[in-house]
Amino acid sequence: MLEVARLVKEFGGLRAVDDVSFTLREGTITGLIGPNGAGKTTLFDTIAGVHRPDGGEIVFRGRRIGGRPPHRIFGEGLVRTFQIPRPFAGMTVLENCMLVPQAQAGERFWNNWVARGRVRAQERAIRERALETLEFVGLARLRGEFARNLSGGQQKLLELARVLMAEPRLILLDEPGAGVNPTLLTAIVERLRELHARGITFLVIEHNMDLVMNLCDPILVMAQGKLLMQGSPEAVRSDARVLEAYLGGAPA
């Protein structure tokens, strides 16, 4: 589904992503782990078009997307969440969902003023879908609440709902478990498994090892900008290089 080949992203003299290659198979929940500063978020941002790559290729469903603007990549159905959820604080939960553009939607903007009836129907359909999505993530009850009043975990669920509104094929999740209490974390994991069963592919950055080992297979390990290894949870758990990377050693 996604092929990353010899990807490089530099900040000044620092190679945050250093010659990284991997293939993401459709229908997997792939994990991405590594110590702080390993380059995981930079890799996400480069795939999602937030950063321009300084080298290498990114191919999504047979199309080169490396260097394309974020909204184009989004339009192809590759959607990334942010490490810190960023809903519009002063809008309600429902409004936040309704604002998300659809990845596959056609450009009907210019027709809107001649087809008011159709626009109203479209708006009703979006509202309907937003309510269904909020039901799915367990936030329907809070639809009229301002986003700023949600807890950290509820904001993560709202972020997930907003991602789903885009009807993505591949979701890049950056630390879905960070700052989430155990009860909500269980809810998030259940939703991810259900979405996976419906055919959505995931790439997940996460520091919570229990979560990664339970949810993800395969797992990619980064350290100091490089892909250190990839494999099953068992293989990653028993790899000496991974342990060493976490203890602060240089990649082998």
Ligand SMILES: Nc1ncnc2c1ncn2[C@@H]1O[C@H](COP(=O)(O)OP(=O)(O)OP(=O)(O)O)[C@@H](O)[C@H]1O
């Ligand atoms: N916009 C930027 N400008 C300059 N340097 C950056 C920028 N973003 C990241 N870096 C640097 O690139 C390296 C990789 O950072 P990155 O945020 O990708 O790591 P990470 O693996 O996501 O870490 P964490 O687990 O702490 O989130 C770090 O050395 C970081 O300081």
Ligand SMILES: [Mg+2]
């Ligand atoms: Mg990060």
